Amino acid sequence: MRLPRLVRTTAFRLTLLFLALFAAAGGAFLAYIYLATAGEAARTADATVLSETAELEAIYHVGGFSALNQAVIERASRTRSFLYLLMTEGGAPVSGSIAASPMPPPAAGRAWASFRVTEIDPRGTQVRRAARGLEERLPGKELLFVGADVAEAQSYILRIVDALWGAAALVIVLGLAGGLFVSRDVSHTMQALTGVIDAARLGDLGARAKLRGTGDELDDLARGLNDMLQRLERSIAGLSHAGDAIAHDLRSPLTRLRARLEAALMDGAAGRGDPVVALRQALDEVDGVLRTFGTVLAIASLEAAAEAPDQTDFDPAALAADVAELYEPLCEEKALDFKADLVSGLCLRANREFVAQALANLLDNAVKYSPHGGAIALQVRRMASGEIELSVTDNGPGVPEAERERVTERFVRLESSRHQPGAGLGLALVAAVAQAHGGRLELTEGDRAGGPGPGLRAALVLPGAGR
Amino acid sequence: MRLLIVEDDAEAGEAMTRGLADAGHGCRVVPDGEAGLAAAREGGFDVMIVDRMTPRLDGVSMVQTLRREGDETPVLFLSALGEIAHRVEGLKAGGDDYLVKPYAFAELIARVEALARRRETGAVQTRLKVGELEMDLIGREVRRRGQEIELQPREFQLLEFLMRHAGQSVTRAMLLEKVWEYHFDPQTNVIDVHISRLRSKIDKGFDRPMLQTVRGAGYRLDA
Structure with a gap:
C-alpha cells in the first residue's frame, strides 16, 4: 500500500518521531505523578486510622470494654469519616458502622488491610470505594476494627490523570496538524527544487529554483543548485563555442594542408618540384594546428577545474622579473622603452607556471602591438583591496571599449590585428588563468603618449596569499 | 645507444624505431608496462622511452617500481596532449624528462640524446x-x-x-x-x-x- 505523498515526507516522519518521543516522556511523567500521589494518599489515610485507633485504645484502657463500646456506638453515629466495628473474641459483631470485618481477624496484635466498601449514593447508584482498615486484638481478646475511606484522595488523583490524558490527546492532535503543515511547506519547496533538477536532467539548464529569502538551509540548497547550474550552463556553452571555434579555426589550416599534400603528390607523380619543400611546409602547418589545439585544451581544462592545480607560494615580483627577462631582448630588438615597477616582498599563492604563461602572453601582446620605439610598462603591486595586480601597459593602438569583453574570448581577433601572427587565444588563456585562481583580467586604456592610439593596460588581478 | 620503448601503439612504436635507427640508435619495443618491467630488469638500456598510459601496468607505476628497485636508467615519459597536471606527476614518479604527443621527431631524438649524455657526465665539473x-x-x-x-x-x-x-x-x-x-x-x-x-x-x-x-x-x- 502506498501512503499518501505528504505522509511519506521526511518532515512528517520527523514530526511522528518527535510525537512518539513526547508521548513516551509524558507517559513516564504521568506514571511517576500517579505513584507518588497515590502512595502519599494511602500513607495519610493510614496515619488518621492509627490516631483514631489510639484514641479508642485509650478509652478502653481507662473505662474497659463497656466504655469502648459506648464510644464506638457514639462515634459510628456521629461521623462518616471512619468505619468502626467492635467484635467479641470469636468475631461476632457487638457495635459499629459496618456489619462484618472485611478481613480475617489477627491472632494477636494488629493487621492492616486494603479493601473496598460498597455504598448507595444519594442518586441510588451503587458505588464501590477504596478503603484502608486496621484490626486489633485488644488486651481482653476482643477485636476492634477501624477503617477510613481513601477514595476522596484517589479520585482527586484520577481527575489529574484524566486532565493530563486530555492534554496529551490535544498535543498529539496539534502536533500532527503542525507536522502536516510543516511537511507541506517543506515538500513544496523540495518539489520546486526537484522540478529544477528534473528539468536539468532533461537538458534544460536554464531553469532556476526560486529563493524564498528566508536564508535557511533550503534557501542555501536552492542557491547552491542555481550556482551549480549557472556554472554548468556556462561551461557547456563555452565547450560548444570552443567546439565551433576549433572546427572553424582548424578547418582552414587543414584545408590548406590537404591541398598542399595533394599538389605535392601530383607534382611528385609528374616529376616536378621538390617534394621535400612541400612536406616541410605541411609539417609547419600541422605544428601550427597542434599548437592551437594544445592552447585550446589548456584553456578548457583550466575552465573546467574549480581551482588551478599545483599552487605554491611565491613572490610575484621575482616571477615578473623572470618573465620580463625572457622578453627583454625582444623589446630591445624593436627599440621599445621597457620599464618595470615591481613591488617585492608580496606573496602570491598560485600555479607559478600558469601565472608566468599569462604574464608572458600579456608581454607578448604588448611587444607585438607596440609601435617601433614605443613604450611598455610592467607593474606588480598590492591593491588597496589586498589583491595582487600584475599589469602590462603599452602605447599601441589599444582595444575599443566595446570590444574589451569580447577579446578575452577564444579565437576573437580584432580586424586591425588580422595581419599579426596568432590564433586569438592569448587573452583567453590569461582570462582562464585568472578565473582558475579566483581572480580576473581587467582591460583599460593604456598609455597615449607617443603611440598610434590609446594603448592598452592589461591587468591580471589575483587574490593575495592568506585567503 | 640502446633504447627501450614502452608503447602500446604498434605503429607509433615502429615509426619511433625507424627514426631512432636513422639517428644510429638500437631500439626494443614492448607493448605494455609488465613487458617493459621485465625488459628493463634484464638491463643494458641507455634510455627508456615510456608512454604514460600503457595496458596491464601503466608507465608511471612501471617507472616507480624500477626506481624502487634501484634502476637509475634515464626515463623519458610520453603523454597525450593537454594533460597539464601529468608532467609533475611523471617527474615525481622518477621520470627525467617529459614529452607531449604528438611531438617532432627532432625533439624526441634531441631529448633522448640529452638524457644519455647527462648520465655519462655524472661527476661534478668545475x-x-x-x-x-x-x-x-x-x-x-x-x-x-x-x-x-x-x-x-x-x-x-x-x-x-x-x-x-x-x-x-x-x-x-x-x-x-x-x-x-x-x-x-x-x-x-x-x-x-x-x-x-x-x-x-x-x-x-x-x-x-x-x-x-x-x-x-x-x-x-x-x-
Missing part, C-alpha cells in the same frame, strides 16, 4: 671546454681563445647548457624548459632572440661560428 670555448663554472668566466666574453647571468646559463650538450641538437622547448624552467609555449620565438644575442657575443670577431642553427630542430654548439 670547468667546461668545447673547442676554443672555455667556461669556468666557479669563477663564472667565459673565454674564447683566451679572450674573455662578458655574459649576462641568463646568457651564462644558456651557454652552459649548450656546452654540456655540445655537438648535440637542442630544441627551443628544451632550452625554455632547462634554462628558464618554463614549460609553456611562448607564441613568439623569444628563444631565437636570446640565441642570436648569445651568438653575437661568442661568435662575433671570430672566423668560425660555433653556435649553429639546425633546421627543423633547434641549435647546436660545435667545437
